[in-house]
Amino acid sequence: MFTLNRREFAAAMAGLTAPAKIFADGTGLDEALRSSLRKRGIPAAVAMIAGPDKTTFVGAYGKHDASSGGDVMAGSIFFIASMTKAVTSVAALQLVEQGKLTLDEPVARHLPQLAKLEVLEGFNEDKPVLRPAGKPVTLRHLLTHTSGFAYDTWDANMLKYAQLSPAAGGPIVTPLMFEPGARWEYGTSLDWTGRLVEAVSGLTLEQYFQRNILSPLGMQDTGFNVPPDKFDRLVSEYQRQSDGSLKEIPRTLPPPPKAFNGGGGLYSTAGDYVRFMQMILRSGRASGGGRILSPKTVDMMSANQIGDLSAGKMKSARPDRSSDVDFHPGFADKFGFGFLINTTAYEGGRSAGSLAWAGIANTFYWIDPKRKLCAVLMMQFLPFVDREAIGVLRDFETAVYASQHG
Secondary structure (H helix, E strand, O other), X not given: OEEOOHHHHHHHHHHHHOOXXXXXXXXXXXXXXXXXXXXXXXXXXXXXXXOOOOEEEEEEEEEOOOOOOOEOOOOOEXXXXXXXXXXXXXXXXXXHHOOOOOOOOEHHHOOHHHOOOEEEEEEEOOEEEEEEOOOOOXXXXXXXXXXXXXXXXXXXXXXXXXXXXXXXXXXXXXXXXXXXXXXXXXXXXXXXXHHHHHHHHOOOHHHHHHHHHXXXXXXXXXXXXXXXXXXXXXXXXXXXXXXXXXXXEOOOOOOOOOOXXXXXXXXXXXXXXXXXXXXXXXXXXXXXXXXXXXXXXXXHHOOOOOOOOOEXXXXXXXXXXXXOEEOOOOOOEEEOOOOEEEOOOOOOOOOOOEEEEEEOOOEEEEEEOOOOEEEEEEOOEEOEOOHHHHHHHHHHHHHHHHOOOO
């Protein structure tokens, strides 16, 4: 890794003055985004807005990296990490529609390794205190992050357990942090959902996605692997340093994955992800008329599936990877199947009932069914929900709705 010197950083930021390709006239969106990125020192970004059938704004800013000088384009490729989760949710729900899975059966029927789960109750000095889980994990639990599986990035107990019990290679079954259904906590639920899709379909997750979701939607630049001929379009990742600077991680071709992670393995473009969001806006229909999901299933994805529980707030245990997460301060949001749902409108922004999530490298999206629009903003640096990243997101969202003329 290396830190951009003043000249290299100036060159990267100069890319923010390059013309953006814009489909919306007179909205001020381009200047609002360009100004926000420049003010906040973000070296690269792509943003798009679309309705159900038409893209209305595209903005691309900065350089792919500090050395090549290649301008970021609408087709630039980003690691979208947990934006994969919505795609995995769609895959599992397709199998539910086909009768190959049900929402409330124990997933251990298809994944025997999840048959005897344990709950972590705490630690006796440095020894984990575990007890058998009182109920089985279901697909409903996995799709709503109420399974008890947690990420060590946002759970101090999970982090301590991981540090005391390093993986011996290959996927491991971690303890649950609570009884299934007891609360909402973000974690590896969609990793297991991806393995469930593989077990039931007989395909790898890459094969399943390509055949049943990505190819039908025309998402030609989305996958778990970046082919060598697309490397020039890959955007560098950065890491925030203690002095506030962003250190670039030099671009290298990602090695082909040994396994396909349904919780966060995809690379994609803003345009491809817009196609996925448009499918949700069209109640499950692809642009060519084919059906990815039934309208009833999309309605379930878009509805509160966690009852009185609250979702979307996460306390960081690893500040280098993520700041504390609170997408909607002061409000209790809900979770559907694959999406965070705000029950109260954002001030100056998305409507109540909008669907959203993000990727850890600060890629964000939301789908606003009431206003029939969707939007995506892709950046590429850590930590997640960094103050400047959230600042750009808020500036973008405010400009999006100001451009809608009320």
